[in-house]
Amino acid sequence: MTSLDAHAVVDAVWKMESARIVAGLVRMVGDVGLAEELAQDAVLAALEQWPEAGVPDNPGAWLMTIAKRRAVDHLRREERRDRGQERLAHDLVTSVDDGARDVDDVLGALDGEVGDDVLRLMFVSCHPVLSTEARVALTLRLIGGLRTDEIARAFLVSESAVAQRIVRAKRALADAHVPFEVPSGPERAARLSSVLEVIYLVFNEGYSATAGDDLMRPSLCLEALRLGRVLAELTPDEAEVHGLVALMELQQSRSAARTGPSGEPVPLHEQSRGRWDPLLIRRGFAALLRAREAGAPLGPYVLQAAIAACHARAATPEETDWPQIAALYEALVRVLPTPVVQLNRAVALAMAYGPRAGLTLVETLTGEPALKGYHLLPAVRGDLLARLGRHGEARAEFDRAASLTRNAAERAVLLRRAATCAEEAGRANTAKAVKAVNAGRTGQAGPAETVNAAKAGKSGDTAEAGEGGPAETAGQPPRAAGRADSAKRVTPAATPGGRTGGRRAADAGVTLGAAMRLFLARPGLSADTVRSYNQTLSRLCRHLGEDIPLRDMTSHLAAEVFAAAWGTAAGATWNRHRAALRSFASWAAEHGWAAASLAAPLDRRPEPRARTRPIDRSLLRGLWERPETPLRERTLWLLLYESAAPAEWALSLDVEDLDLPGMRGEVRTRGHWLRWQSGTAALLPLLVGDRRRGPLFLADRRPGPGRMPAVADLCPHTGRGRLSYERAEYLFKRATRDLDPEGGGYTLHRLRHSRLAHLGEDGWSAPMLMSLSGHASARSLHGFVRVPRPADTVA
Amino acid sequence: MRFLMTTKGTDPNPDAAMMAEMGAFIEEMTRAGVLLATGGLEPGGVRMVSSAGEITVTDGPFTEAKEAIVSFALIEARSREEAVELARRFWRIVGDGEGTVQRVFGPEDAPGPGPR
Numbered sequence: 052m053t054s055l056d057a058h059a060v061v062d063a064v065w066k067m068e069s070a071r072i073v074a075g076l077v078r079m080v081g082d083v084g085l086a087e088e089l090a091q092d093a094v095l096a097a098l099e100q101w102p103e104a105g106v107p108d109n110p111g112a113w114l115m116t117i118a119k120r121r122a123v124d125h126l127r128r129e130e131r132r133d134r135g136q137e138r139l140a141h142d143l144v145t146s147v148d149d150g151a152r153d154v155d156d157v158l159g160a161l162d163g164e165v166g167d168d169v170l171r172l173m174f175v176s177c178h179p180v181l182s183t184e185a186r187v188a189l190t191l192r193l194i195g196g197l198r199t200d201e202i203a204r205a206f207l208v209s210e211s212a213v214a215q216r217i218v219r220a221k222r223a224l225a226d227a228h229v230p231f232e233v234p235s236g237p238e239r240a241a242r243l244s245s246v247l248e249v250i251y252l253v254f255n256e257g258y259s260a261t262a263g264d265d266l267m268r269p270s271l272c273l274e275a276l277r278l279g280r281v282l283a284e285l286t287p288d289e290a291e292v293h294g295l296v297a298l299m300e301l302q303q304s305r306s307a308a309r310t311g312p313s314g315e316p317v318p319l320h321e322q323s324r325g326r327w328d329p330l331l332i333r334r335g336f337a338a339l340l341r342a343r344e345a346g347a348p349l350g351p352y353v354l355q356a357a358i359a360a361c362h363a364r365a366a367t368p369e370e371t372d373w374p375q376i377a378a379l380y381e382a383l384v385r386v387l388p389t390p391v392v393q394l395n396r397a398v399a400l401a402m403a404y405g406p407r408a409g410l411t412l413v414e415t416l417t418g419e420p421a422l423k424g425y426h427l428l429p430a431v432r433g434d435l436l437a438r439l440g441r442h443g444e445a446r447a448e449f450d451r452a453a454s455l456t457r458n459a460a461e462r463a464v465l466l467r468r469a470a471t472c473a474e475e476a477g478r479a480n481t482a483k484a485v486k487a488v489n490a491g492r493t494g495q496a497g498p499a500e501t502v503n504a505a506k507a508g509k510s511g512d513t514a515e516a517g518e519g520g521p522a523e524t525a526g527q528p529p530r531a532a533g534r535a536d537s538a539k540r541v542t543p544a545a546t547p548g549g550r551t552g553g554r555r556a557a558d559a560g561v562t563l564g565a566a567m568r569l570f571l572a573r574p575g576l577s578a579d580t581v582r583s584y585n586q587t588l589s590r591l592c593r594h595l596g597e598d599i600p601l602r603d604m605t606s607h608l609a610a611e612v613f614a615a616a617w618g619t620a621a622g623a624t625w626n627r628h629r630a631a632l633r634s635f636a637s638w639a640a641e642h643g644w645a646a647a648s649l650a651a652p653l654d655r656r657p658e659p660r661a662r663t664r665p666i667d668r669s670l671l672r673g674l675w676e677r678p679e680t681p682l683r684e685r686t687l688w689l690l691l692y693e694s695a696a697p698a699e700w701a702l703s704l705d706v707e708d709l710d711l712p713g714m715r716g717e718v719r720t721r722g723h724w725l726r727w728q729s730g731t732a733a734l735l736p737l738l739v740g741d742r743r744r745g746p747l748f749l750a751d752r753r754p755g756p757g758r759m760p761a762v763a764d765l766c767p768h769t770g771r772g773r774l775s776y777e778r779a780e781y782l783f784k785r786a787t788r789d790l791d792p793e794g795g796g797y798t799l800h801r802l803r804h805s806r807l808a809h810l811g812e813d814g815w816s817a818p819m820l821m822s823l824s825g826h827a828s829a830r831s832l833h834g835f836v837r838v839p840r841p842a843d844t845v846a
Numbered sequence: 847m848r849f850l851m852t853t854k855g856t857d858p859n860p861d862a863a864m865m866a867e868m869g870a871f872i873e874e875m876t877r878a879g880v881l882l883a884t885g886g887l888e889p890g891g892v893r894m895v896s897s898a899g900e901i902t903v904t905d906g907p908f909t910e911a912k913e914a915i916v917s918f919a920l921i922e923a924r925s926r927e928e929a930v931e932l933a934r935r936f937w938r939i940v941g942d943g944e945g946t947v948q949r950v951f952g953p954e955d956a957p958g959p960g961p962r
Contacts, residue, residue, distance in 0.1 A: 059925065059927045060931070062925075063924070063925050063927030063928040063931055064927075064931055066924060066928065067928060108938075110931065270924070277878070277879060280877065283877075284877050284878065307952070330882050334879070712872070712873060
């Protein structure tokens with residue numbers, strides 16, 4: 052017998068089983084409050100009996116059985132007392148009373164639906180008739196199995212307050228006759244988002260825990276993750292559920308890195324990335340993949356998770372794909388159009404394209420009533436202004452931000468930055484660019500030093516706040532504290548724009564560089580447009596010098612640069628740059644800075660049709676179903692399609708690399724996991740058969756003596772060699788010859804890219820496709836991702 | 847908190863029913879986020895001894911077969927009791943055998959105020 056304390060065992064078992072037990076009981080008795088009382092009776096029985104008789108062999112089942120027996124007893128009493136009354140479990144009781152079935156049979160029959168019952172219980176405990184606080188408390192109590200005192204400690208409130216909340220919640224549910232069901236139709240989406248909101252609130256409460264807090268607080272993160280994973284299991288087709296799980300896993304992966312040795316918060320870009328938990332990151336990516344597989348349009352949680360994934364993927368802060376993050380924010384703004392998300396987007400834009408791009412967006416937010424009094428708005432604005440060398444204005448913004456924050460540590464940081472700006476503004480005629488960088492550095496060192504002095508109750512990893520944290524999703528104003536370094540996040544001088552932005556157009560006329568920055572900073576440009584235009588104009592700056600006055604830039608000069616830079620490029624590339632220059636020229640002409648005819652000598656070039664047009668989905672479905680296709684080919688093709696991996700990777704797989712239950716295989720030379728889906732999963736066991744080792748895909752014949760392959764490419768079971776790329780390619784071409792309108796048959800490369808194209812059509816974003824397919828660069832995926840592209844560059 | 851579960855001894859031929867039950871258990875635990883990593887270990891392995899700046903590498907096996915660790919599982923549980931309860935479920939499927947459940951210390955166990 053174990054030496055563990057029986058009380059602790061009861062508690063542990065109860066936490067593991069409470070959701071199932073309570074859910075099963077609600078189904079029987081039709082009332083959440085009563086179900087919970089009956090369940091507590093079972094816990095009391097365990098507390099009485101286990102210390103004496105020992106912990107039963109299967110304690111979970113023991114609790115379940117006792118609880119259900121209590122429920123049956125209760126229903127029998129009810130039945131006797133009030134025969135006429137109709138109850139949810141009427142039939143159940145009568146069948147028991149009739150002696151037609153043994154109680155255990157009835158209970159057994161109920162077990163099959165336990166999962167559905169847990170889901171119903173989650174929907175009920177997050178029902179909109181309850182206040183948010185009540186939803187949180189009830190969910191933790193019923194689904195998480197937390198005791199009242201644990202919830203109280205976790206939320207820093209008194210135990211009696213929590214108890215009151217739960218009692219009132221149960222009464223409210225009964226009064227409103229809330230049915231024990233999973234809502235359907237349009238109601239389902241709204242109710243599900245309420246469930247997600249509750250889980251994410253729990254997570255964030257734990258996330259905001261700091262050193263010295265009761266340990267119950269940080270453990271709320273794990274509780275929320277657990278709730279999320281349970282929910283994901285029960286609703287595998289809901290993309291947002293997987294998105295929330297992914298978001299929480301990725302945020303949690305940083306938990307060891309986001310506080311310093313004295314408990315002070317460490318902002319994202321200063322975190323030691325080696326301390327991020329790779330296990331949780333992997334889980335986060337996996338959840339994100341499942342979200343994409345669920346295929347719904349991208350919702351706020353999926354998008355926030357994708358943003359977190361961008362950070363997780365960057366080995367150093369400098370490698371962060373800010374353009375991608377900015378693009379994701381743009382998508383997020385569309386589904387979650389809050390000013391705070393906009394502000395975060397501005398920060399991302401500044402990181403991606405320089406402070407001016409961010410500032411343009413920030414300016415549009417200054418009138419937002421929701422941001423009135425929100426200190427981060429002036430803090431971000433001040434930071435961007437400082438980076439642009441506009442120190443006088445920056446100082447005023449920092450002063451304003453300092454007067455708005457209630458957190459002493461933050462105020463100190465902001466005032467210090469204001470002072471720095473004042474100094475900078477005082478020192479005229481020195482190289483402003485250098486100083487802008489220094490000012491940024493001073494600010495960077497700030498918060499981390501000072502925040503530890505603050506009570507900093509809510510100071511968390513503000514990268515999250517910057518990324519559109521919980522508060523926004525929950526539709527509440529962001530908490531003031533805890534965002535101390537969002538402003539700081541724009542400071543690293545990683546973007547070239549930060550250096551050059553401070554220069555002004557010479558009096559002699561507007562320079563190319565200055566005009567370019569103004570052009571790119573116009574409101575309403577998508578991140579992709581900015582990136583695309585930026586490529587073109589930066590190249591012109593490089594060739595002609597950014598100080599060249601626009602009026603000196605002739606169409607002849609532009610044409611020379613174009614010929615040198617893209618003279619031999621594909622037609623589409625040439626045309627994209629041409630369109631960018633035309634757009635720039637007509638804008639500059641409106642301001643009277645340049646002639647609109649700047650791009651006139653550049654002729655549009657023909658664009659041959661895309662190299663790899665996707666193969667039609669229905670053709671592929673037909674291909675999989677062809678009865679005459681051998682198992683090996685069918686498996687390989689499906690694997691390539693489902694995993695979107697390069698053919699040579701799939702062919703390099705050995706039997707021992709496969710993780711069949713995990714539906715993945717490791718490409719060891721690449722350190723990449725190739726992931727497949729149900730189609731491949733169904734075929735692989737047949738293909739592998741009894742083989743334990745050696746190449747997965749084998750050639751038809753044994754190799755001749757003159758062409759003996761390496762041992763690693765030989766099957767130890769059959770002596771056959773590994774299927775070669777050439778042969779695999781030939782077989783696929785031959786099989787698809789009749790599908791290909793050009794008659795040559797399709798290549799394996801085309802098959803892979805068809806998958807990417809199809810996923811892109813289904814709304815996958817670049818990071819998702821990259822992690823699935825092993826593409827190292829987002830650029831090579833551009834054709835597949837439906838990131839909004841500037842219309843005039845495509846034409 | 848995380849726990850490392852290890853099992854000792856040679857594996858008698860597991861029957862198909864047991865393998866299926868174990869497969870379902872592992873899958874359930876993985877999806878629930880409880881099981882973080884699991885795997886079987888080769889018998890023996892390589893022994894490394896570092897002494898006075900000198901590192902000696904020897905091929906195994908070294909311990910008696912029944913003493914060697916043959917499989918492990920890294921699990922995330924709320925308490926030691928929960929970890930033990932999960933281990934119980936595991937052993938109910940496996941049948942006879944022997945193993946340990948050990949707490950894996952994380953950043954939260956660092957001395958001083960530490961992270962959070």
